[in-house]
Amino acid sequence: xxxxxLNVAFLLALRSLQRGSRSSVVLTxxxxxxxxxxxxxxxxxxxxxxxxxxxxxxxxxxxxxxxGPKSGEQYVNDLDAVLDLIxxxxxxxxxxxxxxxxxxxxxxxxxxxxxxxxxxPGDEKFVSPLYSKIIAGSYLGEDDTGEVIxxxxxxxxxxxxxxxxxxxxxxxxxxxxSITVEYGPGYSREYRVKGIYSTGWYSADQTIFTTWSDMEQxxxxxxxxxxxxxxxxxxxxxxxxxxNELEQYGVAESVSTxxxxxxxxxxxxxxxxxxxxxxxxxxxxxxxxxxxxxVITIKTINSRKQIGILRAIGVDKxxxxxxxxxxxxxxxxxxxxxxxxxxxxxxxxxxxxPVVTPEWSxxxxxxxxxxxTNSLILFLASVVAGYVPAWQVSREDIQSAMRA
Amino acid sequence: MIEITxxxxxYRMGSVEVRALDGVTMDIAKGEFLxxxxxxxxxxxxxxxxxxxxxxxxxxxxxxxGTDLGSLTDYERTMFRLYKLGYVFQDYALVPDLTVMENVxxxxxLRKDRTGxxxxxxxxxxxxxxxxxDRRDHLPRELSGGQQQRxxxxxxxxxxxxxxFADEPCANLDSENSRMVLELFREIxxxxxxxxxxxxxxxxxxxxxxxxxxxxxxxxVSDGFNGKSGVT
Ligand SMILES: Nc1ncnc2c1ncn2[C@@H]1O[C@H](COP(=O)(O)OP(=O)(O)OP(=O)(O)O)[C@@H](O)[C@H]1O
Ligand SMILES: [Mg+2]
Numbered sequence: 358x359x360x361x362x363l364n365v366a367f368l369l370a371l372r373s374l375q376r377g378s379r380s381s382v383v384l385t386x387x388x389x390x391x392x393x394x395x396x397x398x399x400x401x402x403x404x405x406x407x408x409x410x411x412x413x414x415x416x417x418x419x420x421x422x423x424x425g426p427k428s429g430e431q432y433v434n435d436l437d438a439v440l441d442l443i444x445x446x447x448x449x450x451x452x453x454x455x456x457x458x459x460x461x462x463x464x465x466x467x468x469x470x471x472x473x474x475x476x477x478p479g480d481e482k483f484v485s486p487l488y489s490k491i492i493a494g495s496y497l498g499e500d501d502t503g504e505v506i507x508x509x510x511x512x513x514x515x516x517x518x519x520x521x522x523x524x525x526x527x528x529x530x531x532x533x534x535s536i537t538v539e540y541g542p543g544y545s546r547e548y549r550v551k552g553i554y555s556t557g558w559y560s561a562d563q564t565i566f567t568t569w570s571d572m573e574q575x576x577x578x579x580x581x582x583x584x585x586x587x588x589x590x591x592x593x594x595x596x597x598x599x600x601n602e603l604e605q606y607g608v609a610e611s612v613s614t615x616x617x618x619x620x621x622x623x624x625x626x627x628x629x630x631x632x633x634x635x636x637x638x639x640x641x642x643x644x645x646x647x648x649x650x651x652v653i654t655i656k657t658i659n660s661r662k663q664i665g666i667l668r669a670i671g672v673d674k675x676x677x678x679x680x681x682x683x684x685x686x687x688x689x690x691x692x693x694x695x696x697x698x699x700x701x702x703x704x705x706x707x708x709x710x711p712v713v714t715p716e717w718s719x720x721x722x723x724x725x726x727x728x729x730t731n732s733l734i735l736f737l738a739s740v741v742a743g744y745v746p747a748w749q750v751s752r753e754d755i756q757s758a759m760r761a
Numbered sequence: 762m763i764e765i766t767x768x769x770x771x772y773r774m775g776s777v778e779v780r781a782l783d784g785v786t787m788d789i790a791k792g793e794f795l796x797x798x799x800x801x802x803x804x805x806x807x808x809x810x811x812x813x814x815x816x817x818x819x820x821x822x823x824x825x826x827g828t829d830l831g832s833l834t835d836y837e838r839t840m841f842r843l844y845k846l847g848y849v850f851q852d853y854a855l856v857p858d859l860t861v862m863e864n865v866x867x868x869x870x871l872r873k874d875r876t877g878x879x880x881x882x883x884x885x886x887x888x889x890x891x892x893x894x895d896r897r898d899h900l901p902r903e904l905s906g907g908q909q910q911r912x913x914x915x916x917x918x919x920x921x922x923x924x925x926f927a928d929e930p931c932a933n934l935d936s937e938n939s940r941m942v943l944e945l946f947r948e949i950x951x952x953x954x955x956x957x958x959x960x961x962x963x964x965x966x967x968x969x970x971x972x973x974x975x976x977x978x979x980x981x982v983s984d985g986f987n988g989k990s991g992v993t
Binding site: 359361362364365368369372373375376377662663666667668669670671672673674676755756759 | 810813815816836839840842843844846847848850854856857858859863867868870871872873900916917
């Protein structure tokens with residue numbers, strides 16, 4: 358197969374597309390574009406949802422890297438030293454400790470079990486955007502005692518009757534109100550509600566936050582231990598890098614990156630996402646392959662005589678094969694190009710108008726790599742779908758082709 | 762130029778045996794304008810396809826310019842057709858999506874011994890010769906049947922083949938266009954000493970042939986130079 362043969366095959370292919378049936382070309386290109394969109398849309402959407410969930414988990418649960426107690430221990434002990442060590446590492450924006458206490462809230466006859474999260478409000482600001490989610494009152498100050506901020510879901514709404522509530526709440530707490538927090542039997546404490554926040558992340562909105570200083574008062578001693586430490590990385594540093602760094606430079610506690618945790622926690626969900634993605638990928642490929650196969654088969658059947666004549670006048674069968682093969686390749690390239698543009702436009706639109714729920718917001722999350730791999734897969738499928746009938750028709754013997 | 766020895770082509774359809782060619786032996790000389798005539802079904806197309814390497818004989822031997830066709834591989838046969846033979850078919854058989862110019866250039870574009878420059882020049886010249894140069898950017902469907910057939914003659918001639926084959930090239934044309942095509946063949950034959958083998962069943966075409974071979978039931982029944990006839 359020399360250059361001349363390929364040139365002739367390309368000329369034949371190009372002219373056939375240019376001057377043959379326009380509508381069949383446009384239709385085929387559109388179908389390929391739709392197949393491409395179909396292939397990347399669901400996975401992209403799941404990725405988008407996954408990303409938004411991940412972002413909330415990072416913001417309100419784990420940070421980028423989570424430092425937990427050594428195995429066999431209940432707490433991260435010697436907290437100040439550990440915090441100093443972590444905060445001194447390159448690439449660490451801030452590390453901040455967390456404690457949770459199970460508690461019962463009481464307010465005007467309502468009783469609600471929640472967990473109270475104990476934070477250092479100043480450091481927490483660097484790790485979590487909680488401080489920016491205050492919808493009434495204000496965020497906690499570092500040395501506040503006897504004050505809490507409470508989630509919107511806990512605070513509730515006065516206009517909704519208790520029996521109509523979707524989930525139990527305190528029935529409409531307002532900033533400045535006083536609530537009773539019972540830590541275990543017999544020990545309760547009055548708090549003033551300093552602020553109400555709404556993060557949109559379910560489990561955060563179901564809790565209340567108080568300060569480290571307050572908890573030291575409650576416990577009657579300085580707290581030099583934490584349940585876990587959340588670490589925010591500086592831009593440009595990977596979570597993996599920070600994890601390795603912490604482990605190497607003497608953090609004896611268990612260190613996990615956010616993705617370690619996500620894999621553990623969401624393994625199932627991710628697996629079913631992967632299956633759905635795979636199915637939509639396969640469906641896309643099958644549709645494209647079948648359509649292209651049919652288009653080219655029809656085309657070759659309609660031009661059997663033509664093909665016989667071309668072969669009679671000395672056009673080699675390889676040229677015939679590449680002629681039809683290239684037609685598919687050209688249509689596939691155009692279709693994939695349209696598909697890329699289409700999905701890119703959809704992703705732009707969805708970025709501007711995401712489908713928002715409290716838990717996540719759905720955007721189309723597609724990396725350049727997604728575009729490249731899906732394009733390649735679809736391209737290869739098209740080549741097969743085009744070259745198989747092209748190869749078949751080019752093998753037909755001249756006599757039967759010419760008499761067709 | 763062409764030596765044919767005891768050529769047979771037998772089609773088997775179930776138990777029925779059709780002897781499309783039944784022992785044809787003859788020679789065709791260089792520069793000849795040969796007419797193959799005979800009734801429908803007498804084996805004219807079959808013979809032409811054997812000579813043009815478009816089909817395989819059941820038995821017998823064809824030697825063209827010293828090459829025994831039986832010894833060629835499939836690819837060599839294709840190249841033989843491309844480099845040495847030209848074809849004109851009854852229904853013109855131009856590529857509908859190529860312009861007149863592109864159709865004519867197509868066989869030349871596949872040849873390793875032609876530059877782009879030369880292809881353009883050759884195609885242009887041959888189009889000028891058949892008088893359709895001003896139509897070179899038209900598509901075949903924009904031409905009349907007679908014009909299309911002239912284009913297909915140009916396509917067959919662009920590579921200056923050793924032998925030009927034509928299977929009832931006038932069957933779809935009215936007598937005026939037929940005359941024009943036949944004139945063109947005659948001129949080509951005379952100008953380039955082009956060997957032409959043409960199938961026809963129109964009696965008046967024989968005025969144009971140097972030599973006429975008549976077939977009946979796959980056998981040569983007469984072979985003679987124009988006017989005079991003698992049995993082989
Ligand atoms: N593929 C085939 N299978 C079976 N029989 C065939 C085939 N091709 C040709 N024949 C038979 O061979 C004989 C000669 O056919 P051929 O086409 O050579 O005739 P022809 O002289 O060209 O006729 P026409 O003038 O009608 O074109 C016919 O009887 C035809 O039926
Ligand atoms: Mg015939």
